[in-house]
Amino acid sequence: MRKNPDLQSLRGVPELKYVNADNVTRYRAIMRLIYQQYQKLNYWLKPEFIYEELMKWKLHKNYTLEQCQIDLNQLVEWGNLTAQHDGGERVVTVEEYLRKKFRYLLTPYSIEIERMLESLESIRGYGGSLEPTLFDKIADTLNKVSGNAGIYEPGEALEYWKTLINVFQTLHETSVDYIASLQTGMAEELMATDTFLLYKDSITHYLQDFIQALQRRSYKIEGRLHRITTGVRDIFFSAVMEDEWLIPKLEQSISKEEYLSELQDKWSSLNRWFLGDEESISDSVLLERATKEAIVKVVKSAVRIQEKKRSSISRKKDLDHLGKWFYNINELNTSHKLAAYAFGLFQSRHLQGEDIRGSDSKEMSMWQETSISRTIRSRSRKKNERQDSDAATDNSKLKKQFREAFLIKQKQELQFLIQMVTVRTINIAELGPISSITRLQLLDWISRCNASSTSSIQTSEGVQIEMNTPLGNNRTLLRCVDGTLELLNHNFVFTVMNHKAWEGQVAWLSAQQ
Known part of the structure; x- marks a missing residue:
């Protein structure tokens, strides 16, 4: 199970203050500029360079270098930037000597915040997709983990682990997002228009294909997970940790115990998604139910549109012609045939009764069967007259x-x-x-x-x-x-x-x- 959050993880996030500050446009512009330079492998930036690039964007008319320096200091105070003394330049005047010059670098928190903001700008809905091939990738990776007998080449276990977790996260996020996209207000509006009939078949087949792949391939993954015992899993985790610690890291990293705890949490999430636990069913079953409900919703919407279109068409002339046709027929069998072609089967009603057949011949028509008498109770809300109740029937002989x-x-x-x-x-x-x-x-x-x-x-x-x-x-x-x-x-x-x-x-x- 995932560990409970501690006080450190529930702290305030001062790094997000620049997103809603008073001078949000200036702060956002500085952070976006430094982030773009970071993506170009240009890490440490001077205030003069930042100011010159900002002025090229023409966002601020009366913006000065002193104001830019004040904004940079504020971002450093909030923890968005790291400042380092720039001792590479020669000092010419006393003023320059007294005023230290700094270079600025994005902090890890700020990098992730800018990535998130950049991705938010491109969101046009839930998106997502249903990709059945991801099940095969998970099953193949689990097969490799269980089939190596604890012997891995250098870097192989870490590659398996990254592939497994990345594919699993992609499967979960894209499938959940796609199902959610069918529940939005925009989707509801589209399902109420005639244009939706053009998409009905493709969406239905898409959802049905995913359900079939989910039903067939999820059992394969469940079998692979059952086959990986606790001992095999621990050997695999040890190999992953060895590969991770072979990568040289200059910054401070977590301990092996904390890294092992993260591996176990993610593995538990994978098991819970496909196998469930004692308290709840698996997420794969929930995804299958949600997909089936989406299919039902799509079909009902299409039927509702078709019924609405049919109800707006006047059939007065057709019914008048059909009535004259019936009137001119002299034989009962011919009338039955015409009724069958014109109306098909009438809406059925399920009535309880004992089917007493006089013959087992399949050639015998339903019109020749003995009728069954059945008293139907009124469904009217009007209260019926009180009737005397009958005595209890003695069924001892029948028993x-x-x-x-x-x-x-x-x-x-x-x-x-x-x-x-x-x-x-x-x-x-x-x-x-x-x-x-x-x-x-x-x-x-x-x-x-x-x-x-x-x-x-x-x-x-x-x-x-x-x-x-x-x-x-x-x-x-x-x-x-x-x-x-x-x-x-x-x-x-x-x-x-x-x-x-x-x-x-x-x-x-x-x-x-």
Whole structure:
């Protein structure tokens, strides 16, 4: 987990005062000029050079060198600049001797502030993108970390670490920004116009492709993270620290303990993003949900626009022509066909009832089915007249019938299982005519074994059933009392794993008989 902030990290930031000071234009101009020179590898600047360059921008008409020097001193006081005595120039007058000359350099805080301000100027929205290839880069890097067996070339571990963290940060920031861009007011306004229909398909396909890549490739990353044990991770961190400390740094740097703590925090963030923790689900699952919600939003907006366009079109002439067409038809079947072509399926309503079919023939029309009577309760807010409640229905006889039928089925299934355990191994071709209950039981075993990675299951009676597919996929006929079924000639092996549970089931069956 990320460590809690200390008092030093929560201090005030005097380096930001120049952004909102009274003479903000002068301070910002000086800082932007020194920052541009810093990017050109021109680090230490003299006041005269700064003043001359500022005057070329023509931002201040009555600006003097003395005012520029005062502004530079103020920026030094705020911690934005570092001043160094310039002893390289010869002193000609007493005044120059008494007045020390300095050179100025940006502090690390100011460099990051100017970078941030420069990037803020180019922001035109959330931006972002959904890049599925970033998942592959993370998975490949994790594979290299786990596959090197703790042996790294000089600089290799640090390269893996930088690639992993940079790609992970890019994935998180760009994906979150892109999803957020679909929630802005500008996006809402666009989704309400007809122009949005031109973008609907491309946005939907873009989001769907990302979801498919996220679902397929995030599991690969989860598997790589599970495979990297604590020992492998610690060896990798040690190699990263060695590579980092091989880089000579003249400025004061953090200790190895603090650097190791940063590595562990970033690694925990990576694990939490893909695997989650005990308190919350992973961020990858949240991203998948947000992407699906964005797809639903896009589709609903497109449907709303289309419905609005259709509602504004008058269909009076069309309906008048269609009504005359129906009026001139003399046959009912022809009217049904015309209604199907003109209106399609009507809006369905789900009504509860018992489907009593008189025939299983698929050729039988729905118009020939027996109607089902169903009393529909009114949805009106008007209070209905009070009705007397009926007495509770006694279903004890029906429950007894269901219980007896269930016991009969359970006995037959257990008797068949006891026969199979006695035989221990058998092919489907060796089975004689079986009942419908036994057929369903056998098909249930086949279905569960096919779904198992080991092609074996264990029943509640404590019996393990292992299914073997025949060589050459030989097929056979399973004879049942209600018909014949063709299927693969599977071989089953029955083994009692829990003898106590099995003996209890056998004893129960004996007591029932």
